[in-house]
Amino acid sequence: MMSPTFLSLRRVACAMLALLVLVAAGCGQITDKDRIRIAKIGDKYITRGNLFKLIREMPDTERPMIRNRSDLLRVLNQHIDSQIKLPLGRKLAGEGKIEVSRDLAREQFFRDSGEDEEVLRHSWNIEIPPPGVVTPLMQVYGLTPELLQFNKDNVEEGTDRTMAKMLGEKAVEYLALEALKEGRITLDQAEIEREYRFMKDQLVRYEEISFIGVRFPAQMENAATLAAQARERLDAGAAFDDILREYRERERQEKVSYIVHSDIQNNPALEKFRGFWSAASGAREGDIIGPVYLPAYQQIAEDKDGRAVVMQMPDAYLIFRVLEHRPERALSLEEAQPLVALPLLKAKMMRLLREEKGVEVYEDKLPDPSHVQGPTAI
Numbered sequence: 542m543m544s545p546t547f548l549s550l551r552r553v554a555c556a557m558l559a560l561l562v563l564v565a566a567g568c569g570q571i572t573d574k575d576r577i578r579i580a581k582i583g584d585k586y587i588t589r590g591n592l593f594k595l596i597r598e599m600p601d602t603e604r605p606m607i608r609n610r611s612d613l614l615r616v617l618n619q620h621i622d623s624q625i626k627l628p629l630g631r632k633l634a635g636e637g638k639i640e641v642s643r644d645l646a647r648e649q650f651f652r653d654s655g656e657d658e659e660v661l662r663h664s665w666n667i668e669i670p671p672p673g674v675v676t677p678l679m680q681v682y683g684l685t686p687e688l689l690q691f692n693k694d695n696v697e698e699g700t701d702r703t704m705a706k707m708l709g710e711k712a713v714e715y716l717a718l719e720a721l722k723e724g725r726i727t728l729d730q731a732e733i734e735r736e737y738r739f740m741k742d743q744l745v746r747y748e749e750i751s752f753i754g755v756r757f758p759a760q761m762e763n764a765a766t767l768a769a770q771a772r773e774r775l776d777a778g779a780a781f782d783d784i785l786r787e788y789r790e791r792e793r794q795e796k797v798s799y800i801v802h803s804d805i806q807n808n809p810a811l812e813k814f815r816g817f818w819s820a821a822s823g824a825r826e827g828d829i830i831g832p833v834y835l836p837a838y839q840q841i842a843e844d845k846d847g848r849a850v851v852m853q854m855p856d857a858y859l860i861f862r863v864l865e866h867r868p869e870r871a872l873s874l875e876e877a878q879p880l881v882a883l884p885l886l887k888a889k890m891m892r893l894l895r896e897e898k899g900v901e902v903y904e905d906k907l908p909d910p911s912h913v914q915g916p917t918a919i
Contacts, residue, residue, distance in 0.1 A: 580617055581901040582624055589908060592617055602655050610907045617902065625894050626709030639711040646704035647696065653703070659813070662837050664692035666853060678760055714883065717890035726889045728882060736881045737874050744877045748807040748869040750821060754831065754861025755788045756801045768832035768858035781829055781862050824863045831860030
């Protein structure tokens with residue numbers, strides 16, 4: 542016969558075993574939530590865990606703020622679309638049907654880099670010095686040879702990602718236009734006009750100026766002084782054309798690019814040009830402005846074969862004469878029609894592609910982000 546003490550210990554052991562089973566089951570429920578299916582592409586499912594992992598691993602400049610299910614749904618749909626677009630981009634590029642300039646992709650990557658844009662631009666253009674050597678320009682940006690190489694690698698990887706996305710967009714555009722020709726998708730004028738009315742406030746031609754001037758590259762030790770001296774000469778009565786001729790001659794002698802002839806738009810999204818536009822906005826034809834600081838930028842031109850090429854223009858102090866000023870204005874329906882029609886066609890093409898790929902989205906299976914804890918937390 543068992544003693545009361547042994548029976549008591551046995552009851553405690555059974556209770557502890559039951560508790561462990563419950564805890565294990567609870568852990569299984571937490572883990573199982575990551576396996577809940579929220580979408581499907583063909584025969585491949587996307588789970589909650591897949592979505593959370595995707596968000597956690599996004600570059601900081603791309604990771605969105607997740608506040609509610611709608612935010613999660615937007616990220617999920619973007620991910621599904623990318624799973625369709627990226628392979629199409631690779632396929633059509635391989636067939637020679639579409640192409641994207643790597644220089645243009647790199648420029649887009651720079652623009653998408655937020656507060657890191659300036660450092661990444663300069664890092665890309667600075668040559669890596671011998672080990673242990675730090676140039677004056679590297680000192681300005683706090684760069685070591687190792688950090689410079691890291692930034693260059695970052696630019697290459699970012700350009701690869703951006704180029705893949707741009708090819709994906711080009712692929713959808715190409716297929717949309719083909720589908721339009723074949724009659725598989727249609728677009729009538731009423732749709733375009735309706736979208737134009739909806740987007741009218743965003744469809745503007747930004748303020749723009751054409752100018753010619755003398756630029757003093759910021760990496761020159763006395764750039765600001767030279768710009769100030771040129772201004773003093775103008776104020777004292779010197780002709781702007783005489784200064785232009787002088788610096789054209791100096792270009793040939795010194796092998797420095799002084800003369801710039803360009804157009805620039807007052808795009809409010811490009812914050813780094815605000816200083817320039819605080820001096821240039823509203824200028825009239827013939828006005829001479831400067832010195833003003835113009836941050837580094839890339840100028841897109843066409844080569845002899847009509848292909849877009851990107852020219853790197855380093856930051857500089859600039860004195861320029863306004864050749865033409867075009868104020869901001871709303872685009873007419875006729876001007877805006879290509880801008881409105883193409884996104885509509887691409888949206889219709891994506892709906893077709895999602896149907897062809899068997900895409901299903903289970904919105905009711907998306908979690909409420911405010912309730913997510915533990916391993917699934919974003």
